[in-house]
Amino acid sequence: xxxxxxxxxxxxxxxxxxxxxxxxxxxxxxxxxxxxxxxxxxxxxxxxxxxxxxxxxxxxxxxxxxxxxxxxx
Numbered sequence: 001x002x003x004x005x006x007x008x009x010x011x012x013x014x015x016x017x018x019x020x021x022x023x024x025x026x027x028x029x030x031x032x033x034x035x036x037x038x039x040x041x042x043x044x045x046x047x048x049x050x051x052x053x054x055x056x057x058x059x060x061x062x063x064x065x066x067x068x069x070x071x072x073x
Contacts, residue, residue, distance in 0.1 A: 005033070005037075005060070006030045006033070006039055006060070006063065006065065007030065007068065007069050007070070008030050008031065008032065008033065008069065009029060009030060009069030010029070010030045010065060010066075010067065010068050010069050011027065011028075011029055011065075011066040011067040011069075012027070012028055012029070012030060012041070012063045012064060012065055012066060013025050013026060013027045013028075013063075013064050013066055014026040014052070014054070014058075014062060014063065014064070015061075015062055015063065015064045024048065025048075026043060026045075026048050026049055026052055026054055027043070027044045027045070027048075027066065028041040028042055028043040028044055028049070029041070029042045029044065030069075034057060037059055037060040037061075038057055038058065038059050038060070039057070039058055039059075039060065039063065040056055040057055041054075041056055041057070041058050041063075042056070043056070
């Protein structure tokens with residue numbers, strides 16, 4: 001990962017959920033880099049994403065890396 005940028009396929013979570021269990025935390029996969037530090041996210045649990053009112057496009061400052069996909073092109 002270069003310059004705090006995410007790669008397609010990286011597993012991320014929404015920042016600020018340190019006290020909740022991972023089962024209650026919005027988790028997703030980066031599906032596209034839209035430029036201007038915005039990413040298209042595929043949420044792994046749509047019910048949790050809907051509960052928190054999340055869209056599929058999120059700015060980088062709201063995302064935290066869980067696992068990097070180092071082999072993306």
